[in-house]
Amino acid sequence: MSGTERPAVAFVVQRFGADVTGGSEALARAVAERLAETHRVTVFTTCARDYITWRNELPEGLREEEGLAVRRFPVEEERDLGAFNAFAETLYDRPHDHEDEIEWLRRQGPNVPQLVRALDEEASRYAAVVFFTYLYYPTYWGLKAAPERSILVSTAHDEPPLRFGLYREVFALPRAFAFLTPAEERLVRGRFDLGDRPALVGGMGVDVPPSPDVEALRGRYGLERPWLLYAGRIDAGKGCAEMLSFYERYRETAEDPPDLVLIGRLALPELRQPGVRYLGYLPEEEKAAAMAGARAVICPSPYESLSIVLLEALALGVPGLVNARSEVLKDHCLRSNAGLFYQDGDEFVEALGLLVAQGRLRNALGANGRRYVAEEFRWEVVLERWRRLLATVSG
Numbered sequence: 001m002s003g004t005e006r007p008a009v010a011f012v013v014q015r016f017g018a019d020v021t022g023g024s025e026a027l028a029r030a031v032a033e034r035l036a037e038t039h040r041v042t043v044f045t046t047c048a049r050d051y052i053t054w055r056n057e058l059p060e061g062l063r064e065e066e067g068l069a070v071r072r073f074p075v076e077e078e079r080d081l082g083a084f085n086a087f088a089e090t091l092y093d094r095p096h097d098h099e100d101e102i103e104w105l106r107r108q109g110p111n112v113p114q115l116v117r118a119l120d121e122e123a124s125r126y127a128a129v130v131f132f133t134y135l136y137y138p139t140y141w142g143l144k145a146a147p148e149r150s151i152l153v154s155t156a157h158d159e160p161p162l163r164f165g166l167y168r169e170v171f172a173l174p175r176a177f178a179f180l181t182p183a184e185e186r187l188v189r190g191r192f193d194l195g196d197r198p199a200l201v202g203g204m205g206v207d208v209p210p211s212p213d214v215e216a217l218r219g220r221y222g223l224e225r226p227w228l229l230y231a232g233r234i235d236a237g238k239g240c241a242e243m244l245s246f247y248e249r250y251r252e253t254a255e256d257p258p259d260l261v262l263i264g265r266l267a268l269p270e271l272r273q274p275g276v277r278y279l280g281y282l283p284e285e286e287k288a289a290a291m292a293g294a295r296a297v298i299c300p301s302p303y304e305s306l307s308i309v310l311l312e313a314l315a316l317g318v319p320g321l322v323n324a325r326s327e328v329l330k331d332h333c334l335r336s337n338a339g340l341f342y343q344d345g346d347e348f349v350e351a352l353g354l355l356v357a358q359g360r361l362r363n364a365l366g367a368n369g370r371r372y373v374a375e376e377f378r379w380e381v382v383l384e385r386w387r388r389l390l391a392t393v394s395g
Helices: 023-033 081-089 096-109 113-125 137-145 166-172 180-193 212-223 240-253 285-293 308-315 325-335 347-358 359-376 379-395
Strands: 006-010 041-044 061-065 067-072 128-132 150-153 176-179 199-200 228-233 260-262 276-280 296-300 320-323 340-342
Touching: 006 023, 006 113, 006 137, 023 041, 023 150, 023 308, 023 379, 041 113, 041 137, 081 096, 096 137, 096 166, 096 180, 113 359, 128 137, 128 379, 137 150, 137 166, 150 379, 176 180, 176 325, 176 359, 176 379, 180 199, 180 325, 180 340, 199 285, 212 285, 228 285, 228 340, 240 260, 240 347, 260 285, 285 308, 296 308, 308 320, 308 359, 320 325, 320 347, 325 359, 340 347, 340 359, 347 359
Parallel strands: 006 041, 006 128, 041 067, 128 150, 150 176, 176 199, 228 260, 228 296, 260 276, 296 320, 320 340
Antiparallel strands: 061 067
16 A cells, blocks of 8 residues: 555544553553554644643754654643632532633643644545544544544543533544543433444553563562562652542551562652562663563542553453452453452451462463453554544545
């Protein structure tokens, strides 16, 4: 297939780049890079690297990155996260009007009117325009500017903004939808009328090294004891404060408790809790080794739309321990039979005790996890779903 024969597709996402962390951003990049074999992909994004402030740190304009055309537009105002959170609390589960929600959207950002104008002028050039994440300014205003061949990858979870009236507008506009899990699709269909518009569970493929070097990791970081692992942004909103509290309770009852190793960006006060090790942000090879050597990977967030970390752990044969308040995480465990879940501290302590003490259980769950990821989240399977969905809106 020559380059001129490849259909042109636009991806719209709030941040983009190899050094940009975040679930929807990682999904957009992973899918875009692989679809580039059969499609000409242009990414519409911002100059921001950091979602906390949306500060412009990357160069404006068009450049090629990993075979993709990436167009970056400047964010017009930085975010004051404290002020935004204070304003948001006045809206969540309280009476307010549409203008309040539009102001909330502006304060949340990233405000990129130039990006929206470019979509308005150029959308007809693309066979499909794919918007990642329902939540942000580029999706709300971008869908209004270019709804005709649009696909929304909502990455939705049950959180207060999903109840805002302005998101009824968002979910009314796309021609088609891509969901990450069946649980996410059930949530969205229960909240919005999608009618008979095309929708499928596209998901994301999972790549992990075939043989992570666990022993090298042990030596480099002095991991002399067995460990549990948390990987991701370490903050209260991700359930980490609760996880640390539950882990402390577990240590009080366990005879020889494994350490809890945390990797990722730290957004909590300095960690001084017994048994807790913070290793910082690890490269992918070391992250995979940290997972592969763990007794279990803990996913404490009540808000997830996929959880790449959990799927990577399952692919490596490591069971998960997840927060049952996240329907997506709980659904992964039920469908795969590769992990346990908890509702409260008592259940956390009991489930973790089983995973640590019973090697045969860990092995059985691990084998189930490998099989689940191989059947549902191989890239060949995932990309075929994506190509099928793109074809439905490009005619």
